[in-house]
Amino acid sequence: MKIAFFSDIHANLPALQAVLDDIDQQKPDAVYCLGDLVGYNIWPDEVTEEIRKRHIPTLAGNYDEGIGLHSDDCGCAYKDDVEKANGAVSIAFTNQKVTEKTRTYLRSLPRHLSIEFKFADRNLELLMVHGSPRKINEYLFEDRPEKSLMRILEDSAADILLFGHTHKPFHRKLSNTLEEKEAERHAINIGSVGKPKDGDPRACYLIMEFDTRLETTDPEAIRVTFRRVEYDIEKAAVAVEKSELPNAYAKALREGK
Template structure:
């Protein structure tokens, strides 16, 4: 089974369109989005619309959760600075974001044994928590045991990695950060998503039986950056896109 996973679009429609075009050519079996559809750019409604049109199961990211607390008036939009992006979300989009789940759990039965994948935006403990590659191993294993996760997939930091941890004498756990489709922070401006491949032989006892592929997708960065510069959003958001 091939499972596509992506996160942190941040209203960057050109990046999402390029990623989905690439994804469509790969014929995966399932697709999940780990949240942060909005913020930092001017196409939140278009991004939400594309995700909903494709019926992609999606988590609530920390930026998505900001939207439901907003009160917007027309005359205030040009004065909102970095918060302008959230106020662009229409009523239907706000209702959608407000009902997204915090986690998704996938339970597989392979080789007469369980293999559990847990999807979270930040971590299983908090939507705002960063699960960075160098986070204390004992802490990560405790969190994964608490969530009953053999494979933990997260976003939020915008920095992709695949980390394999020795859980005990015979079992291994995987932590996968998907990076970001619309706002990478690892020095590469190209969007990033993951294809996770499981087979009949995938097992918690064999770390090589779980395949993680990071896919980088080039897109029209200048179009996305100019959209920021032509809006009330801070120009530094455009520089972030260009620099990755």
């Protein structure tokens, strides 16, 4: 089985279109979106409509939730006063731009989605969230202590936890004793389609493949591939510069920061 997961489009339509084209070429059995469709660029309605017309199961991101509730707070953790001021411009711009159809859709999105697989003699629980199982806007970074990360997975009963929000992809395997065998749990940040922050400006999404004879003690049973997709970054950056949005967002797109 092959599944595609993507997240954090942030109103970047050229990036989304490129990723969806790449996903189509991969021919996955299913596709899921982990949220943050809007914010920071000029195409919130177009991005949302593209997701809707493809009937892609989608979570609410913290930005989606803010816009859905017509709030002036996206739940973002800005580092300084400049970022905070730019963020205020972005959410005000997005609130003014979106249609009520988009706002209603964003307000209806769930916070969590889970899939239960049954392979061989055991079940496998896959949980999708935007930030973390505890909070929609909690940041789970790659350097989080293993004990803390494992506790989050155990508390949510997840063998595989998929999330976004930080815009920095990673895959960590966590050892877990299961029936006297060393099994693995997986914590996976799927990166960002429309606003990468890991120094690579290309759009990012995840392909996950499961062996039909799945055993979590087998390291080859679950295969994870981060796909980086070229798109028209300049089109997205210039769109920001021609709008009321801060030019800092155009610079970030060009640099992947």
